[in-house]
Amino acid sequence: MLLDWMPFDWILVAILALFALGPLAVTLRRWPNFARVLVYGGAGIASALICLAALLLLLRQGNAVAMWLPIGLPATALDGAGMIGGAHLRLDALGAFFLAVTSLGGVAASIYGLGYGRHESAPLRVLPFYPVFLAGMSLVIVADDAFVFLFSWELMSLSSWAMVLAQHRDAANRHAAFVYLCMASFGTLLLLLAFGLMSGGSGGFDFAHLRENSGGMNSLVLALVLIGAGSKAGLVPLHVWLPLAHPAAPSHVSALMSGVMTKVAIYGFIRVVFDILGAPEWWWGLPLIILGGLSAAFGILSAMMERDLKRLLAYSTIENVGFIFVGLGLALTFTGNERASWAALAFAAALFHVFNHVLMKGLMFMVAGAVLAATGERDIDRLGGLIHRLPQTAALALVGALALSALPPLNGFVSEWLTFQAILVSPELDPWALRLSIPAVGAVLALAAALAAATFVRAFGLSFLGRPRSTAAADAREVDGFSRLAMGCLGLLCVFTGIFPGFVIDALAPILGDLFGATLPRQDLSAWFTLTPISAERSSYNGLMTLLFIALSGGLAALIIHRLGSHRVRRAPAWDCGFPEPSPLTQYSALSFAQPVRRVFGSIAFSARERVTMPAPGDLAPARLEVSMTDxxxxxxxxxxxxxxxxxxxxxxxxxxxxxxxxxxxxxxxxxxxxxxxxxxx
Amino acid sequence: MFHGLDLDIAHLLAGSLVLVSFMLLYQGRLLGVINIFAFHAWVLAAAVAWQAFIQGAPHLYITAAIALLFKGAFIPYVFHRLVRRMGLHRQIETVVGIGLTMLLGVALVALSIVIILKATRNTELLLLAREDVAFALSVVLLGLLMMVTRRNAVSQVIGFMSLENGLILAATGAKGMPLVVEISIAFSVLIAIIVIGIFLFRIRERFDTVDVEVLDTYRGEKP
Structure with missing residues (x-):
């Protein structure tokens, strides 16, 4: 009986279960441990159910499934003769992909929360909101009318706002929550106006009606949605709340907000601009590409300057969202200029990056949470040497950092490489504005990718390598099993999708077919898991070969160095082990590592100024180096x-x-x- | 259906109501205001009765009778007693000068006439009552103006009552108003006058005045 249910029914049941878990957590306030296991366990199971059902729908490549529920406002849609009310829900290939990706993040965060939640000082400030947050995000994706969409969008904002405010005694967190609330309301207001414009006074707010009812103000709708959904996703200059709010929440919630919620915002943008608005103008992609490039460069520069590990990751989210928006902008540009197969490539790159970013940003926020739980520190200047104390976390952090730095053979490389493939075909476009601007943005993206590598060398090196800079770092203990399990799953997925990207690309085929009428070449037919986005003559990438090459050459180099280099006799002072000065302060600090980049780019981007105060000879005061930066x-x-x-x-x-x-x-x-x-x- | 003379008399009565509103606005002494208010109600009763006659709607006679009895006799009597028991037969000061208030009143009448004539341009149904409605809106606005310019609580209440008279005029001019509505309005005004009377006494008992400006000092917001 139950097995006859459609996957969509299972998804709705799981969303309902998530909604029910919130109030349940409140009733269990006397037994916080039980409540924690119930909420995170239940949320994990429900998310896994959603993820499996969505994957089933995506891989079966069937038609979209729709459903109507008799709850909600009385008149939300036009249906032939008159108005009908209730909630309209629908899941097509695009929705199924996003649902699978977001609920995958939900599963990992829930497993992580089982262990990490123990460190929570006031668990009841998080537990009731956590499942509601997950349910809100899933509901945004299955919404098929503007009311359900905006309602669940606000639900997602408000429940995450409550969790940002979990540590409300800290004034900085209260400020972050306030800024977040203002920006979220502002964004929703613009989305509300956009839906109003699309409906155009006809009174129908279901997406099917909005698709047919193309008003004359599509460019204005694009601007409203770009600002409304962009503020949620963290596009520059609407990003200000993001580096404040994401780090303020507990780490597994940060992972969800940064990894998953920004993707839900991107989903909202795609749903409106690519699906509802219909055929784009030729220049529509341009603002997206420019804002995306700006976000990527500014986000990663800010991350490079940051000392707080979680804020650094939040800034890196801005960079990645910039990458995704460049991909979307390219897809929009190519569609507007009638190049469907290139549009499919750019869009696939953006969606692949969405998937990758959920994995790697989720992983890295969990690593930051593990470091926080183990040492109580978020300042990378007070960490160091953690590779000896937290060896497994350090290995996973290395995977996450490599992925975020877009290094092969990990997944971050594949999606950024695909984005660059899309940029490289753009000079064949006709309008001169596009021919000139897109390669320029490509150069900015290349700079951002390089800076990302520098940022994560700095973040990983300062936190995990070297010697401990504080006693907290020196006394750190490896984190619990649930946390390592969650991080391990995400790390494995990062490696797996990096080596076998073809599976993801093939899974995207129905989405590309729906939206563009064109797909990428089938990847599972190519030999040795080679990825060929356009044609084999043009470009291809093989993750497996790259991995083998890196492993072989790395192993060979290590062997040669150990055999030849280490065996030579060296003369050195006795007993100092290569460190002439034992103080940890002689190591690189966060400030000194960032200095070259700060001098080159920071003096323009942040008006960074350095001031050195040297005491007079004979004065015992220390010399001081002060750095000032302006936002x-x-x-x-x-x-x-x-x-x-x-x-x-x-x-x-x-x-x-x-x-x-x-x-x-x-x-x-x-x-x-x-x-x-x-x-x-x- | 309606003769020219019928409408002329209806306009005359409605216009008189506006004129009496101006008298209310001008009158400075409290007892004078109460007397003029009684007169206001009589003119209203006459206007409503004339409407009842020309429309052939007998229930409007009841409306007229209610206006005459309650507003023309009972409420002025209550106010007379109130004012005498409080010993308030003095000059009352207006906040804006009399001349300016009258000018404002004239402007309001002009505004309401322009609006009503413009708004009812295409409505054939209301054609016979167009000027009546314009006069009624003038009475409403003049009543509001009186509430704003007076400081004494009693004259503010009378401003409110004259405003309500304007509403009655508008309603009867617009081809019949259900009797139930009229009676319920009359009763609510009656209850309002009782409540306001009690409040006036309470205010006076506590603060030794019914000047509403004085109350502001007790809100703790002004020094």
Whole structure:
């Protein structure tokens, strides 16, 4: 009986179960340990169910499944004769892919939470919201009318806001939560306006109706959705909340927010722009490409300057979202210029990067959580030498860092390589604006990729290599089994998809067919798992061969060095083991490692200034090096807005202190003004 | 159906109501205001009765009777007693000067006439009542103006009552109003006058005045 159910039914049951887990956690507040196991265990099982069902739908390559539930607002859709209410749900190949990816992140975060949740000081500030957050994200993806979409979008924002505020006694977290709330409401407002424009007063808000009802304001809708969904995804200059809010949440929630929630935002963007709006103009991709390139460069530069491990990862998210948006922009550009097969390539690159980023950013936030749990530190200047204390976490951190640095043979390389393949075909386009700008953005992306490598060398090297910079780092202990299991699964998947990317590309085929009517060549037919996005003559990549080559050459080099280099007799001072000065302060610090990049790029991007104070000869005071950096985005955009809002609020405050007669006079004046307007223009 | 003279008399009565509203606005003494308010109600009763006559709608006579009894006799009587028991037969100060208030009133009448004539341009049904509705809106706006310009709580309440008279005029002019609505409005006004009367006494008991400006000092927000 139950086995007859469609996968979509299973997904809805799992979402309902997630919704039910939230209130259940509240009733179990007396038994926090039991509540933790129940919530994370239950959320993990429900997410796994969603993931399997979505994968089944995606791989079966069937038609979209739709469902109508009689709950919700009374009039959400036009149905032939009149309005019908209720909630419209639908899952097509695109939705199934995103659902599988997000719930995969949910599974990993839930397993991680089983162990990591023990360190939570106030578990009830996280437990009730966690499953609701997962349910909200899944519901965004299965929504098929604007009401369900916006409702679940807000649910996702609010429940994650509550978890950002979990450590509410810290003033920085309260500030982060406030900024997050403002930006989330702003983004949703714009999405609301976008849906209103698309509906165009016809009253129908189901996506099927919006698809047919193409209003004349599609460019405006694109701008609204780009800002609305882009602010959630973290596009520069709408990213300001992201490096504040993502690190403030508990680490498994950070992994979800950074790895998964930004992807849900990207899904919303794709759903509206690629699916609902229909045929794009030739220039639509351009703002996406430029903002994406800007985000990639700015995000990774900020990450390079950052000392806080979790904030560094949040900035790296901005970079990766930039990469994804460049891919989407290219797909939009190619579609607008009638190059369907190239559009399919760029879109596949973007979706592949979405998948990869869920894996690697999830993994790295979990590593940051493990470091935090083991040492209590997030500042990489107070870590070091953790490879000896947390060997397994260190190995997984290395996998994550390599993947995020886009090094072969890991998965991050494949998707960025695909993006560059799409950029490299763009000079064959006709409009000159595109021919010139896309390669320029390509150069920016190449710079971002190189800086990403530097950033993660710095992050990994300072935290895991060298000698401990604090006693907390020296006394660290390996984290619990659940955390290592979750990180291990993600790490394995990173390696697996890096070596066999063809499976992912083939799974994307129905999505590309739906949206562009073109697909990439079948990859499972090619020999030795070679990836050929366009044709074998043009370019191909073989992860397996690369892995073998790296393993062979690395092993050979190690062998040669050990056989030849280590055996030579060297003369050195006795007993100092190669370190003439025993203090850990002689090592590279976070500031010194970033100095070259800061001097070259930071002086422009952040107006970075260094000031050296040398004490006079004979003075015993230490010499000081002070670095000052300015956040131009905040100062030039958000600062003035904040000041204007404050000024307006001060003015409006006067209304609090009027007498009864003055209030009456206000009402009277409003009435008279409205009547006058009516008399003149009515 | 309606003769020219019928409409002329209806307009005359409605116009008189506006004129009496101006008298309310101008009158400075509290007892004078109450007397004029009684007169206001009589004119309203006459206007409503005339509407009942020309429309052939007998239930409007009841409306007229209610206006005459409650607003023309009972409420002024209550207010007279109130004012005498409080010993308030003095000059009341208006906040804006009399001349400016009258000018504002004239502007409001002009505004309401422009609006109503414009808004009902295409409505044949309401054609006979167009000017009536314009006058009624003027009465409403003048009542609001009176509430805003007066400081004394009693005259503010009278401003409110004259505003309500304007609403009645508009409703009866627009081809019949259900009797139930009229009666319920009359009763709510009656209850309002009782509640307001009690409140006036309570305010006076505590603060020794019914000047609403004085109350502001007790909100703790002004020094």
């Amino acid at each position: 131009h985005v905040w100062q030039s955009i958000y600062g003035p807005v904040e000041a204007a809002v404050n000024r307006a609020a001060d003015r409006i405050n006067l209304l609090q202190f009027l007498s009864i007669r003055q209030y009456l006079a206000l009402v009277f004046a409003a009435l008279v003004i409205l009547l006058t307007v009516l008399a003149i223009w009515g």
